[in-house]
Amino acid sequence: MQVYLPIAELSMNLFFLVGIGGAVGFLSGLFGVGGGFLLTPLLIFSGVPSSVAVASVTGQVVAASTSGALSYYRRGQIDLHLSIYLVLASILGSFLGVWIFGVLRALGQLDLFISLGFLLLLGFVGTLMMTEAVRSILKRRAGIVVREKLPNQHNWFHGLPWRVRFKKSRLYISVVPVLLLGFCIGVVGALLGIGGGFILVPALVYLLRVPGNMVIGTSLLQVVAMMAATTILHAVTSQSVDILLAFCLMVGGTVGAQFGASAGKYLRGEQLRALLALLVLAVAIRFGISLVIPPSNPFSMAVMGAGGAI
């Protein structure tokens, strides 16, 4: 069944949209990430203009992360105090990100930057996750009990000025690294159309030493708030959020996420992380190849300025 998308200005198959939303939602439920880094390239590949794809996926990420964030909130596994700092910094960052997005688009270098950004970011995070996961799988095989790193161990940057006590995370650290982390996630998220959960979770664990039971919930809340702000920002600046496209993806995504979450119970943590690392690396390699191999057609085109008539 074809459905006309009023902002993208083309017809797409409803079942295809709900289907890819569901498939990516399944993966995001399984791994606890937003899935924007898979959905945005998929939509661009299906013919949706890249600006519409990036802007509409932000709406879908909000929906996909909301149900997760709510259930963590009910269990008391969100550090609201820490979230406020992260969210405010990331909203500032997303203003910068949306501005850079516009400049790069005018220069004609947006696609290059998106490819390079995905390649470096996903390549780096994927490699880190892979080595960590493989190491813990090997240790488990060898019968060594893995002792989790103590959350209270401090890094040098925890001692910077403006220290704040985060009661729920049992942390007394400087807000400078917290704000910096939020700001960077905001810039990257707005530029690449991703929630940044897969960067935030390791950063909270390894850099800020947030206890494990607080990490996922806090990260999900941060993704919901930041992506909500980015959706509004894209709607105001580029007017390229397609609410029908986003809604089709949301419906598929929320249903898929529930199945993904229950499937996740049958896999061990490090196996899950290894699979996610594989997925992240595959997307990174895909972008890397597109940069290096000669394009089938060196010419490309784009419409400049705001859209035409309604």
Next chain:
Amino acid sequence: MRRLLLAVGFAALTGPGAAEQLVSQVSSEEVAITSSFAGQTLTLFGSIEPETGSEQKYVEGPYHVVVTVTGPLQKRVARKMTNQFGIWINTEQAVYEEFPSFYQVLSDSKLDTITNPIALAENAIPLDSPAIGKTAAPYPQSQLFRAELVKLMERKGQFKSNEQGVIFRSDTFYFAQVALPSDAPPGPYIAHTYLFKDGAIVAEKSNGFTVRKIGFERFLGIASRQQPLLYGLVCVALALFTGWLGGVVFKR
């Protein structure tokens, strides 16, 4: 003045045989984009008649008809990638103002048998006509990038030439079918008909039609432009609600 008089006299001598006019009509003047819009085919039909006021009773062919259909104009850019330090980067570009977002050339036979290339180029009929779109780019690039832009538009299905697109039902009655794809850009369209006789244009006629979103699609399109903040807020509210509902329904 004398030359003008001479010309008028000459025209009066040959006049009666060469005074045709086109009477034509598009099957629908408004194409409505609804939620299930999957493209639409319009029919432009017309007939060749003696000019009003002339004493001629009938027209004599053989005639050829060429119809060009032009969609709303946009500012479009063509870019070229080159290999720099091992990676492929957009390095050159040419911007075209008033470049049609949709262009079809329909004719009853091959264009080069209807008339000569000069007459075609003068009226900007062919797909890769240099008169399509204005650019500030210097000469060789302007031509090269335009040709590539046209190829890209053809691949996208928005530019098309069909040399069997006009069908004559009799010596003077013809029709042309214009297929609008599902991603036809909304806006004003102009179907311009050229009537050729012995390689020269003897009559022209323009018919306009509009492609516009209606109902809910139109409402959404207007809302996103005129109330972008409210539109964004509604989008976020919808996302939060869908996420919450999903969580409740599945009792995660």
